[in-house]
Amino acid sequence: MKELVKIKAGKCVFSLPKGRPLSDLLPELGSEVKPLLFRSGDELLDLSYPADHDREIRPVTASEPEALDILRHSASHLLAQAVTELFPGVQAGIGPATDTGYYYDFLRETAFTPEDLVAIENRMREIAGGDLPIQRLVLKKEQAVRVFAERGQALKVELIEEKGGDEVTCYEQGNFIDFCLGPHLPSTGYIKYIKLLSVSGAYWKGDEHGPQLQRIYGTAFFSQKELDDYLAFLEEARKRDHRRLGQELELFHTSDDLGAGLVIWQPKGSIIRHLIENFWKEEHLKDGYDFIYSPHIARLDLWKKSGHTEFYEAMYPPLELEGCQYQLKPMNCPFHIIAYKSRQRSYRELPLRWAELGTVYRYERSGVLHGLLRVRGFTQDDAHIFCREDQLEDEIKGVIRLAIRLLRAFGFENYQVYLATRPEKYVGRLEDWDKAEKALEEALKSSGLPYQLDEGEGVFYGPKIDIKIKDAIGRLWQCTTVQLDFNLSERFDLSYVGEDGYFHRPFMVHRALLGSMERFFGVLIEHYMGNFPLWLAPVQMIILPIADRHETYAKEIQSRLVTESLRARVDDSREKIGKKIRQAEIEKIPLIAVVGDKEIKEGSLSLRIHGQGDRGEMKIDTLLPKLKQLIQEKSLEIKI
């Protein structure tokens, strides 16, 4: 007589002989439920998972989010099966699900071509069509090692020996077997809507000194529609690509003549930056910040003192002048510290909030450069706050408030906030870390922002808060960072004279809200898809005379607008009105004013709004105050 195990599902409790698959219960659960897996506490179990001990289970269907992960994980096995079948001798590495799909790493002499990907994808469909059962196996470690060694899968053998206990789980489908914890779908037939997307290099176990593998990326969904939607999303992202739009709209320019990672802001990008910077400065003044300007280079000794020469890898090599070595600055902090130390500080003048749009140069590895999002010369919207312990929490609160105020103005309403705490290797006093972490946490709590705790993920010199913003199509971008710094305050022996007449060490907060002008601009271009709101649009209104004789009138309107500080242009090309409108729409100019005989007679203009079409004729006197108000309010939409 076999031992019985109690399985609770919903309100019912079933008894199963130990070792029987949980799927034996499926008929009992009713035909309307079509589970792919079971959830038991924190665990996800295969349908075929053997009843091992008393548990409560809940069926998981395709409509639940965790099912998608499992689908993709199973799809990655399918990918590995297809590849090992089509390309004998190829070794499989690892193949997990990701947020958007899955990948699998392979060791192969020759590179996979796009044609290979097509063949692999087709083979995946064939195998899936065969609806092979995916079976969980529990093998003795030596046995598993033998299985993979026989198949020439040395990487798998390495993984098993490293990670496996006495027994290891493997999953088998057809003649393919993989070392894997699971769980998986019941059979390959569930994997229907798949797409292989790209192939790239990846290091074995993430070690850049280890062997280089080829990583094939793919995605999978439970329905054709979801797959189509995802592919449409990728297409949408491609259309928004700031590198493309930056070129088309003449916002910024890169050139071989400059060198990698160096960017020129074209006039249209520069006016936007100017407006962002003005706004940034005004908001900082409102919050009691002072401004600092600092040079782009300083003596190498300064960077030795700060520890950058020793610990910071992305420094440009120093240059030598008159026997003295100078270093291009990768950060602004030491300069602000020098300013702080220019004289003795009293507790009465703290907090000091010093902000700088500071341009820094970092020798980023060539392979990581990416449009405006990762460059070698960029301007941080930096600030350093020097404060007393009793001021710290309020200061952090103020920084968070300011950050959100700024980000909201650009239409970023969704954030992911992270609090990263003390790592294993750290500098500074433990009690300072505790105080600082508490201050950061309290500030976050009072901000009302939901946040995630990243235990032990802080930088060695202090805990930090990072804020990622979600753009118009849901992608996350890291911009805001607020970091305590116990390293520099120590190295530079920062102090202030307290009420008690003794020297004290101030807390030093380093923060950037937009991150860098370059990265923020790149994100902004994609967020708006090049359709900048009225207050930021490089050209706010273009005036289109219908015929030559209307040009004078068009220019009158233009100068009227320019006098009122609007950015207006006249299109005096000899084109037909349709062409001029098309051109203006392509340039994504928010306001288009058409003027002809009718408008001259009426002293009016015919307004067309980008994205809204023709809005009809109106008087300039009634329009102008409305426009000024929209600009003043930094309105994200044009409602007239």
Added chain:
RNA sequence: GCCAGCGUAGCUCAGACGGUAGAGCGGCUGAUUCGUAAUCAGCAGGUCGGAGGUUCGAUUCCUCUCGCUGGCUCCA
């Protein structure tokens, strides 16, 4: 930095067993004076990313180099 791919006119891209190159858009000129997303015609733009090599001859093949792209690793 590593793996893979790419680099042809200002832009988007064709192209050629190795015999020095085209299209559309844009630009310029002329005609057209026009009412809400492309008027017509003509012209001018290229040491085919750069350097070296193989060759009678290279933009095409090879090597190096610079830049870009997708990732890895690292980051604002």
